[in-house]
Amino acid sequence: MDAIRTEKLSKYYGSARGIIDVDLAVEKGDFYGFIGPNGAGKSTLIRTLLGIISKTSGSASVLNFDCSANKNEILTNVGYLPAEASFYNRMTVSELIRFSAKLRKRDCKREADELIERLRLEPDKKIGQLSLGNRKKVGIVCAMQHKPELYILDEPTSGLDPLIQREVFELLHERNDEGATVFLSTHVLSEIGHHCKHAGIIREGRLLLSDAVEKITHTGAKLVTLRGVRELPPMVGVKKLRQENDTVSFVCTEGIKPLLKLLSSADFDDMTVEDPDIEEVLMSYYDTIDQKEAK
Amino acid sequence: MTVYLHELKRGRSTTLIWSAVIAFLLAVSILIFPMMLDSIDELNQALQSMGDFASAFGIGKLGISDFIGYYSLECGEMLGIGGAIFAALCGISILSREENEHTAEFLLTHPISRTRIAGEKLLSVFTHITALNMICSVVTFFCILIIGQHPSFRIMALIMLSYYLLHIEIAAISFGISAFLKGRGTGIGIGIALLFYFMSMLSNITDNMRFMQWLTPFSYANGSWIAEHQTLDFRFIAIGAAVSAAAIIAGFIKYNKKDIAA
Known part of the structure; x- marks a missing residue:
């Protein structure tokens, strides 16, 4: 009911x-x-x-x-x-x-x-x-x-x-x-x-x-955080790219394989990959809608 | 009767203040009547010579040398216009006040119908008006005893009743308007009371404006006319009752359908 x-x-x-x-x-x-x-x-x-x-x-x-x-x-x-x-x-x-x-x-x-x-x-x-x-x-x-x-x-x-x-x-x-x-x-x-x-x-x-x-947060998007970054190639196809000192975070929606390929030329100490929290998901959801409406 | 009791408590001090002020003015006016008797003949002649202007205030054949004539002019005007403004303020704010003070959302999300809320609120307005009129009546009769006057009890009671009905009608009209307002409506309330009062004056001054007597409830609150005819003018009272009923029904219908502001 x-x-x-x-x-x-x-x-x-x-x-x-x-x-x-x-x-x-x-x-x-x-x-x-x-x-x-x-x-x-x-x-x-x-x-x-x-x-x-x-x-x-x-x-x-x-x-x-x-x-x-x-x-x-x-x-x-x-x-x-x-x-x-x-x-x-x-x-x-x-x-x-x-x-x-x-x-x-x-x-x-x-x-x-x-x-x-x-x-x-x-x-x-x-x-x-x-x-x-x-x-x-x-x-x-x-x-x-x-x-x-x-x-x-x-x-x-x-x-x-x-x-x-x-x-x-x-x-x-x-x-x-x-x-x-x-x-x-x-x-x-x-x-x-x-x-x-x-x-x-x-x-x-x-x-x-x-x-x-759970479904809303498991969208396939991953929140990636790199620490001890010394060299980073141009991050094409990622969202919410943020850099603070030698820590870089971004949301990747293209899947893990393209991500690994992208990062193969990067130089860093540590990486974590996690589901983004709902805040990140909703903000990127709003962004997607804004972009669609802009087109 | 939760809303009714709540509204009674909410308006208690306002009613007591208005009642005290009007009753005080009535008492002073009545108590000085014996002192005025010495010069009252001259004053009476002056008033009678004013012709239409005197009739604007409802001074009829009685003049003011008779206690009832004096009461109708001096005291009745105070009770009439003072009570009318009080009634208008009570009625105009009773529904709109909840929106104005942002308490409507709290009240209307309890399991009590809008019809019941409006009904209990209207009843509280009538109770406040009844209280004011009772206090003023008791003070009037007490002061009459003090000065040793013996006016006809029946006529005095009819005059007091006419003012009570006047206040009820103005409250009913204001209540109907209140349902359409979002703000408090104090200015509109005072405006309604004064408008009716001046319409009554104008209708007494000139024949061209005579039609206004059918529009204002002050027409049946004319002590001089009541003393002369020893009854109430039921033509005006019937119109007043119809207008009151229409205003109340319109208020209920509007309040039931109204989108309440946050």
């Missing part, structure tokens, strides 16, 4: 593009990463799924409920963290968390207390006095305290210190292990590589790719 499914989903703001013909399927129990540059349409897709904005065309369902007709059923089973967490400034942290639980007609006190402790929140502080990071933590508690089936988190770690970032991902993995689905929208490509099973790339409103993170 799919936790999220969209077919030809489009959203336009007047004539301005939001998302165009997005076909997305996120399986139940997945840990899905959604990547794209600013303005690519990540938040538009999420806001359409949650009924905050209405679609222009296509169809969308969350947990098998239609996004237009069954908003309440969807929102009952979803925990959502917006990218910019804004709340009622005059409330205290505990008042806001209780207010969120009341809107869900749930008593989440035990779960909320545990989350407050793990995220090191001060429950008696006014929301208006909180830093961006602490407001984000409040948003995370509100999104998680009712133990939903699906977590939709838009930039969950922005503004958080590394220790809390780790705690947030621990929490998400615990919930994912219990069977919940996590849909994570982020700019931070390493988060996708470290935590997600599947990932989708959106750019200029279109979903370019959606696949297992």
Whole structure:
């Protein structure tokens, strides 16, 4: 069963593009990463799924409920963290968390207390006095305290210190292990590589790719690093060539044999060949698209 | 009723401040009535000689030597226009405020329908207006007791009721407009209240502008007319009820379909 499914989903703001013909399927129990540059349409897709904005065309369902007709059923089973967490400034942290639980007609006190402790929140502080990071933590508690089936988190770690970032991902993995689905929208490509099973790339409103993170990173491209380089022939056909002192690194997409042939005339001490991390893959993916569009 | 209670708490201090200010002004105006009685005949003659200009303020045959006439002019205007501005501000911001303060995304991603949210918010606006009118009514009647006046209770109650209905109608119209706004709309709210007030004045001044009485809810909040006829003008109230219902329905429809800004 799919936790999220969209077919030809489009959203336009007047004539301005939001998302165009997005076909997305996120399986139940997945840990899905959604990547794209600013303005690519990540938040538009999420806001359409949650009924905050209405679609222009296509169809969308969350947990098998239609996004237009069954908003309440969807929102009952979803925990959502917006990218910019804004709340009622005059409330205290505990008042806001209780207010969120009341809107869900749930008593989440035990779960909320545990989350407050793990995220090191001060429950008696006014929301208006909180830093961006602490407001984000409040948003995370509100999104998680009712133990939903699906977590939709838009930039969950922005503004958080590394220790809390780790705690947030621990929490998400615990919930994912219990069977919940996590849909994570982020700019931070390493988060996708470290935590997600599947990932989708959106750019200029279109979903370019959606696949297992392993498949995305195993593209045949290799990240090659040469150390102790004394002599190097012209590196034809490689990407992302970088040189720092006597260390040279580049991405090779032409296969190992042409690489060895190319390096036969080079003089160096050591060489490592590894799969590039997701960041490298996505950046070269964007570059390829840019080059195609330029042609 | 979580949203309703939340909104009651959120607007509590604003309502208390507005109620205190209007009630204070009402109290002062009522308490000085006995002191003004000595010179009130001269003032009354001056007002009557102003002709159309006096009628602009709704001064009818009663003049201001009678307590109800005085109350309609001095106090009623304060409660009328003060309460109208308060009602407009409450109504105009009740829906748009969430977008303006970027809290709409938080609220609307909970399992509660937009119809229910708008309904509970509207109810909270009406509750705040009811509270303001009750405080002002209690202060009015208490001050009347202090100065030893004995105006007809029925007429005083009808006058107070007319102001309450005026405030409810202005709040309903502002609520409808609020659904179409993204910003807070404070200026629009004050503008609506003042526009209706000046329309009422203009309609009283000249026959050419008489048609405006059908457009402004201040038409039925005319203490002098109520005292003279011992009833409310239900023609204007019926129009007001229809306009209020239309504005509320339009507000609900728009809010349900609206794309909420991040």
